[in-house]
Amino acid sequence: MSLTLPWIGSRPAEPATPTFLDDVFAPVASETESTALRVSGSLPEALNGLYARIGPNPIKPQPSRYHWFIGDGMVHGLRLKAGRAEWYRSRYVGSNSAHKALGRPILPGPRAGMSDVVNTNVYAHAGRVWASVEAGALPVQLDARLEGIRHGTFDSPKKQPFTAHPHRDPRTGELHAICYDALKRHKVQYVRVSKEGEVSRVVDIPVQHGPMIHDCAITRSRVVVLDLPVTFSFKRLFTRSPFPYAWNDRHQARVGLLPRDGEAKDMRWFDVDPCFVFHPCNAFDLPDGGVVMDVVAHRRMFDRSRQGPELDTGARFERWTMPAGGGRVVRELLHDVPQEFPRFDERLAGEPYRYAYAVGFKPGLPGGQALYRHDLQTRQTSRHDFGADAVPGEFVFVPRQAQGAEDDGWLVGLVHNRQTGTAELHVINADDFTGPPQAVVHIPARVPAGFHGNWIADADLR
Numbered sequence: 001m002s003l004t005l006p007w008i009g010s011r012p013a014e015p016a017t018p019t020f021l022d023d024v025f026a027p028v029a030s031e032t033e034s035t036a037l038r039v040s041g042s043l044p045e046a047l048n049g050l051y052a053r054i055g056p057n058p059i060k061p062q063p064s065r066y067h068w069f070i071g072d073g074m075v076h077g078l079r080l081k082a083g084r085a086e087w088y089r090s091r092y093v094g095s096n097s098a099h100k101a102l103g104r105p106i107l108p109g110p111r112a113g114m115s116d117v118v119n120t121n122v123y124a125h126a127g128r129v130w131a132s133v134e135a136g137a138l139p140v141q142l143d144a145r146l147e148g149i150r151h152g153t154f155d156s157p158k159k160q161p162f163t164a165h166p167h168r169d170p171r172t173g174e175l176h177a178i179c180y181d182a183l184k185r186h187k188v189q190y191v192r193v194s195k196e197g198e199v200s201r202v203v204d205i206p207v208q209h210g211p212m213i214h215d216c217a218i219t220r221s222r223v224v225v226l227d228l229p230v231t232f233s234f235k236r237l238f239t240r241s242p243f244p245y246a247w248n249d250r251h252q253a254r255v256g257l258l259p260r261d262g263e264a265k266d267m268r269w270f271d272v273d274p275c276f277v278f279h280p281c282n283a284f285d286l287p288d289g290g291v292v293m294d295v296v297a298h299r300r301m302f303d304r305s306r307q308g309p310e311l312d313t314g315a316r317f318e319r320w321t322m323p324a325g326g327g328r329v330v331r332e333l334l335h336d337v338p339q340e341f342p343r344f345d346e347r348l349a350g351e352p353y354r355y356a357y358a359v360g361f362k363p364g365l366p367g368g369q370a371l372y373r374h375d376l377q378t379r380q381t382s383r384h385d386f387g388a389d390a391v392p393g394e395f396v397f398v399p400r401q402a403q404g405a406e407d408d409g410w411l412v413g414l415v416h417n418r419q420t421g422t423a424e425l426h427v428i429n430a431d432d433f434t435g436p437p438q439a440v441v442h443i444p445a446r447v448p449a450g451f452h453g454n455w456i457a458d459a460d461l462r
């Protein structure tokens with residue numbers, strides 16, 4: 001989620017106290033590394049790999065100009081092996097501006113879009129580690145110790161804009177993504193990447209106003225496109241906002257279904273009540289040809305704040321159905337409590353599924369306060385609490401074994417502790433969700449609230 005823009009016009013009036021440089025968002029002063037990691041409980045011996053999570057960590061933020069989505073990217077990683085926590089490291093993700101500020105040579109590889117800052121997601125694909133962002137910048141390849149290697153969209157020779165949120169089809173190993181370039185307001189693109197890292201298909205999809213499309217979902221047969229009313233804003237641009245996207249009442253909110261091998265003319269569009277979705281959970285085809293997609297829906301977004309997403313948008317978990325017969329999206333409330341960062345067992349991407357996990361928030365307050373498990377079969381929600389001073393971030397589901405049941409696994413994520421100013425990696429048994437954690441790794445460093453993290457097993461890397 002990153003854009004940096006040249007300043008146009010005169011300096012704006014000083015805004016209110018910045019929210020996204022304080023409290024749980026306050027950046028750390030430097031990269032750190034530790035091998036002295038105390039573990040409470042018992043780390044599963046089968047967790048061999050790297051947990052990595054990324055977020056903004058601005059090097060020289062100017063409070064009057066800072067928007068959370070533009071901060072220099074920093075990735076935090078924990079290496080686990082045979083029941084031990086070997087190391088924790090934090091490393092800046094190599095934008096030109098970060099490397100210049102740190103006195104390092106710039107990373108090789110092409111650049112595209114308005115900025116090369118990458119700060120939103122980190123994951124494995126084609127045997128390597130990648131960090132990525134939306135709006136036009138290209139991904140950055142990292143090594144297994146989180147050092148930057150190069151910029152570039154996997155093995156594509158083209159400057160292909162990508163996204164923070166590609167979705168891997170577990171049946172083929174391909175990535176599917178909806179991507180856009182902030183400078184090209186009349187189209188977004190469906191991009192497919194082979195399991196080897198080649199960009200194998202690009203479909204241009206005409207749109208109006210330059211919508212911000214943060215994420216998408218896949219089913220067995222289709223890709224679900226969210227065209228919602230946060231769009232490129234010349235008004236914000238000309239009033240010197242570093243983040244030129246805003247709520248747009250004139251933009252028709254709609255959801256598109258693109259057949260995986262189809263063209264834009266083959267899409268079916270469904271109008272939906274105005275709202276904004278950063279993150280779908282899973283989606284799947286219905287036997288009658290309709291599509292179901294679960295989402296965290298915000299009433300409005302980027303309407304009032306120029307510093308980051310508003311924290312009082314009534315985010316709630318909903319099931320959206322795009323009926324086989326066409327028409328409007330049918331919205332059903334699943335859980336009416338503020339939440340974000342929905343995840344599920346990604347072996348079931350594009351398939352019917354039972355369990356969704358999301359971070360719960362208090363309205364208007366920064367930082368998570370609990371983790372929810374939604375049982376979509378019984379429609380019951382369970383809550384995992386971390387304690388009064390704990391601020392959990394996104395948790396990812398890691399299966400215990402390849403053929404195990406949907407809840408036969410662990411939930412892994414970082415928890416910031418407001419009292420100690422340090423962080424912890426929590427490993428929770430998904431099938432004992434409300435019980436004590438299986439293990440907690442104590443990190444002798446602060447990890448600011450950030451965006452997305454993933455488990456990268458040794459087997460995922462070449």
Ligand SMILES: [Fe+2]
Nearest residue numbers: 164214278279
């Ligand atoms: Fe995201």
